[in-house]
Amino acid sequence: MTPSVQPASPRTARPRRYLMCRPVHFEVSYSINPWMDPGKPVDTDLAVLQWERLRSLYLAHGHTVELIDPLPGLPDMVYAANGATVVDGRVLGARFRNAERAAEGPAYLRWFREHGYADTRYPDHVNEGEGDFLTTASRILAGRGFRSAPDAHREAERFFGRPVLGLELVDPRFYHLDTALAVLDGDEIMYNPEAFSADSLALLRRHYPDALLATPEDAAVFGLNAVSDGRNVYLPEPAQTLAAALHARGFTPHPVDLSELLKGGGSVKCCTLELRP
Numbered sequence: 001m002t003p004s005v006q007p008a009s010p011r012t013a014r015p016r017r018y019l020m021c022r023p024v025h026f027e028v029s030y031s032i033n034p035w036m037d038p039g040k041p042v043d044t045d046l047a048v049l050q051w052e053r054l055r056s057l058y059l060a061h062g063h064t065v066e067l068i069d070p071l072p073g074l075p076d077m078v079y080a081a082n083g084a085t086v087v088d089g090r091v092l093g094a095r096f097r098n099a100e101r102a103a104e105g106p107a108y109l110r111w112f113r114e115h116g117y118a119d120t121r122y123p124d125h126v127n128e129g130e131g132d133f134l135t136t137a138s139r140i141l142a143g144r145g146f147r148s149a150p151d152a153h154r155e156a157e158r159f160f161g162r163p164v165l166g167l168e169l170v171d172p173r174f175y176h177l178d179t180a181l182a183v184l185d186g187d188e189i190m191y192n193p194e195a196f197s198a199d200s201l202a203l204l205r206r207h208y209p210d211a212l213l214a215t216p217e218d219a220a221v222f223g224l225n226a227v228s229d230g231r232n233v234y235l236p237e238p239a240q241t242l243a244a245a246l247h248a249r250g251f252t253p254h255p256v257d258l259s260e261l262l263k264g265g266g267s268v269k270c271c272t273l274e275l276r277p
């Protein structure tokens with residue numbers, strides 16, 4: 001019998017640099033999205049353990065992980081993706097919509113200034129970092145509707161000198177763009193069609209006819225809150241149909257259990273801010 005030979009994956013991983021924040025102060029003491037229930041117990045030690053596993057997975061795949069010190073009283077600081085947007089080494093800081101997270105913007109920006117980033121800007125308009133700004137090869141996709149302001153899209157376009165495509169989110173469960181869409185490689189994306197307004201969905205269909213579409217079930221377990229290095233896709237464990245679809249496209253899915261951090265309304269991508277050189 002001829003042994004079956006697995007075709008080599010056509011996908012290539014590119015080493016990335018990520019910024020993360022250990023969730024030692026993580027708790028759900030307020031509610032600013034439908035996932036947060038302050039009445040539900042949170043196991044902070046388990047959150048740290050799950051987060052450590054994600055960090056180790058990145059390190060095992062050759063990525064660099066920088067750390068920002070967590071600050072007491074800022075339990076959502078673990079969601080580092082919201083702290084800024086970094087493209088071509090330029091840093092657009094975050095300005096949060098909710099008072100509970102307001103102090104995170106300056107805290108993240110301070111980290112960048114203290115770590116050699118010369119070109120930084122504290123924004124004029126509300127933007128929640130990579131929660132709503134996702135960078136593809138040819139443009140920045142920008143979410144609006146719940147958190148980031150439409151004027152922030154123009155601000156990002158001017159600051160980064162890259163075209164920005166605005167997308168309107170309509171389902172409060174998917175309140176940041178990175179809960180509804182993920183960049184896989186270059187201009188290849190996956191998304192949840194039900195999270196967008198009809199006009200924005202038409203834009204997505206036009207610009208990304210070959211995108212991978214998530215099932216409502218995978219979207220509902222935050223499957224799109226994923227990180228890709230071009231070959232390995234780190235995604236929430238329960239999103240099994242999505243993992244199979246990624247595998248069929250030549251990616252290597254890595255399911256990650258971040259059940260505690262989901263209680264704050266975030267998962268893999270939220271915990272990971274990409275530092276693009």
Ligand SMILES: CN(C)C(=N)NCCC[C@H](N)C(=O)O
Nearest residue numbers: 033079131176264265266270
């Ligand atoms: C995937 N998402 C939504 C993120 N990028 N960040 C999570 C932020 C969670 C925080 N409690 C909040 O509601 O702001």
